[in-house]
Amino acid sequence: MTRRTLTAQDLRTYAEDGYLVVKGAAAQRPIDELMGFVAHVIRLESGSIEPDEAVLNRVLVDLKRSHPSSSSWIYQTILGSWALKRFFIDIAIEDMAMQVLGMDDPNNLGIVSPAFRFDIPGDTRNVRAWHQDSAYFRENQAGTDALVAWIPTTPSRQENGSVVMAPGTHHVGRVGSVHEEASGYKSEQYVVPDSMLEGRRLVHVEAEPGDVAFINMDLVHGSGVNSTADNVRYTAQIRFNTINRPEYRPVQLRPIYPTYERRTD
Numbered sequence: 415m416t417r418r419t420l421t422a423q424d425l426r427t428y429a430e431d432g433y434l435v436v437k438g439a440a441a442q443r444p445i446d447e448l449m450g451f452v453a454h455v456i457r458l459e460s461g462s463i464e465p466d467e468a469v470l471n472r473v474l475v476d477l478k479r480s481h482p483s484s485s486s487w488i489y490q491t492i493l494g495s496w497a498l499k500r501f502f503i504d505i506a507i508e509d510m511a512m513q514v515l516g517m518d519d520p521n522n523l524g525i526v527s528p529a530f531r532f533d534i535p536g537d538t539r540n541v542r543a544w545h546q547d548s549a550y551f552r553e554n555q556a557g558t559d560a561l562v563a564w565i566p567t568t569p570s571r572q573e574n575g576s577v578v579m580a581p582g583t584h585h586v587g588r589v590g591s592v593h594e595e596a597s598g599y600k601s602e603q604y605v606v607p608d609s610m611l612e613g614r615r616l617v618h619v620e621a622e623p624g625d626v627a628f629i630n631m632d633l634v635h636g637s638g639v640n641s642t643a644d645n646v647r648y649t650a651q652i653r654f655n656t657i658n659r660p661e662y663r664p665v666q667l668r669p670i671y672p673t674y675e676r677r678t679d
């Protein structure tokens with residue numbers, strides 16, 4: 415993909431709102447390849463021989479409700495895959511991330527937590543509450559030195575729970591969040607105080623596969639509510655950071671190998 419130059423207005427929007435949606439930033443082919451791989455992983459666990467559309471939606475919804483551990487196996491298998499790593503390389507959005515970070519030398523670009531989410535209707539255990547990513551990821555101090563790239567790989571709409579932004583909240587900086595440990599099948603959360611949202615305008619991002627939202631690490635945002643019957647919302651995320659800062663602190667991760675109760679056990 416050729417280098418895409420962001421405009422001065424794009425960079426002003428990012429600075430003022432704390433996020434920027436770039437339409438058509440990623441090519442369709444890597445998205446199709448990734449979603450084909452995701453359907454493959456769901457088939458490995460569900461045993462379904464139905465077409466991709468059914469596997470990616472109804473089959474996964476049913477599986478997650480009946481076998482939450484299977485859904486966890488699928489989630490972790492996707493995170494550990496070569497296909498997901500290759501996706502982030504193939505979409506080649508690092509130039510845009512560098513422009514947003516005001517960086518010239520790619521040797522100064524770090525990443526953390528290349529991730530992939532599937533948000534199924536009615537799920538309350540894995541949605542992200544109102545948060546700042548800087549509470550989870552501590553590589554840099556300043557919210558402007560790092561960002562989240564949020565990448566829908568299927569259409570992301572208010573009704574299927576697309577991410578909701580609170581524009582301008584990044585100007586407050588990192589605030590004290592309440593930490594809730596992961597437990598059972600519930601994800602860990604760092605939740606910002608309600609006061610961060612008082613009087614704020616909220617924007618439900620509506621985006622197509624290939625659009626990318628670049629989000630300042632201090633911007634308050636969260637998952638919406640997926641109120642559809644069986645439309646799973648799929649998104650990838652990768653966090654870019656700046657390694658040539660005196661306070662830069664690379665994360666050290668500890669492996670955990672949970673016991674999975676597979677559907678076929």
Ligand SMILES: O=C(O)CCC(=O)C(=O)O
Nearest residue numbers: 542547577636637649651
């Ligand atoms: O897409 C979503 O539900 C929100 C994801 C998010 O907020 C994040 O990864 O920081």
